Amino acid sequence: MKINITRISLSYSWMKLTRLLIVGLSMAMGGCMAQEMSVNVVVFNYTSSPLGDMVVQGKYVGGYFQAYGSGGTGGGIYCCIDVKPGAADVRWTYGGIEGAPRAGIQASSTGKIPKPSGAYKYLGVHVYPEERVEFTLTRDIPPEKKEGEP
Incomplete structure (x- = not known):
């Protein structure tokens, strides 16, 4: 029985190269794509x-947030959406009674x-x-912040 060493060696080298390419591409793509x-x-x-x-990165986060007043900001907490770090679009509709500015x-x-x-x-x-x-991204409920502050 004769074994063709050259063919086995080429086959093994091709498999190693393929695995290296797959691992390399996976690591490169994983580093470029932001995790949710x-x-x-x-x-x-x-x-x-x-x-x-209000909608953040295409995900609904709540229906009504009061206007800023003497007691602080209007606001609320909405549970559980998935977001990615980086640029994020936010959309909302101004509320108020009929005839109010921007309503x-x-x-x-x-x-x-x-x-x-x-x-x-x-x-x-x-x-x-x-x-x-x-x-802001925090461990606990975030406090109010002035515009431009970290």
Whole structure:
């Protein structure tokens, strides 16, 4: 019985090369694609109008957030959506009684969801006047924050 060593050697080399390519491509793609994270969303409304039907990265996060008042921001917590770090579109509809300024007008803005560092559970969505949005990522329920502060 004669065994063809050359054929076995080429076959083994081809299998090793294929495995290396698959592992290499998987690692490269995994590093480039942002991982989704499951978070509770806390909306802070710093505007003078109530906000409704808010959507973050295409996911519904709540129906009605009071206007900013002397007692602080309007807001609320919505449980459990998956988001990716990076640019995030936010859409909402301004609320209020019929005839109120902006009532029924749809608005949108883009902010940047930070990359997680350590434990996180809450995504703070901070909506400021003139349709500006900022995000925070925290372990506990986030506090109010002034625009531009970390």
